[in-house]
Amino acid sequence: GQNIDQPTEMTATEGAIVQINCTYQTSGFNGLFWYQQHAGEAPTFLSYNVLDGLEEKGRFSSFLSRSKGYSYLLLKELQMKDSASYLCAVRNRGSTLGRLYFGRGTQLTVWP
């Protein structure tokens, strides 16, 4: 099966930088996704990594190391609206294309 681990909660201050880590153990890795979910709302896609390295998209960046089974989501210049749950999800090669296995999510609270 899949084993995806991420911290339950994190807090940070407005304007700061925060790094949310995700470790995974899976067979036939074929991509890692990050989703953002505000309270009471649907998850929305943030980023995707399939090769090692950093993917940057505005204030958000995501990093992947396949050999270490590790990813992180980096949020810069934090804003109050970034308070949300961040979900790490892994896709496997050989399983139904598109099927994702989600971690339990990291609840980020941004304080003024």
Add this chain to the structure above:
Amino acid sequence: NAGVTQTPKFRVLKTGQSMTLLCAQDMNHEYMYWYRQDPGMGLRLIHYSVGEGTTAKGEVPDGYNVSRLKKQNFLLGLESAAPSQTSVYFCASSPTGEGAVAKNIQYFGAGTRLSVL
């Protein structure tokens, strides 16, 4: 832009009652999914479908049935609701195809909040 639409948004059931949750997508996606989300448990896959007329079990399929009679619709049924099925249910869809990763992103509906008393 409708995307993925779920109905109803809220529902309260008594133990033993049945109901059907409807998911509709207008993006012509082949794949559709039903998840449940419970506090501290993350998103868990109930059932999924890789195309019209096909369905498969996910991680937590017991107590649920699904049907995909039309490509754009994916129905989740509870035949005899139990308190353990109190949860928030999310439907998602994704396109298929190798190549561009963006084609496999899952798009979620707004969720159905179900309480079983």
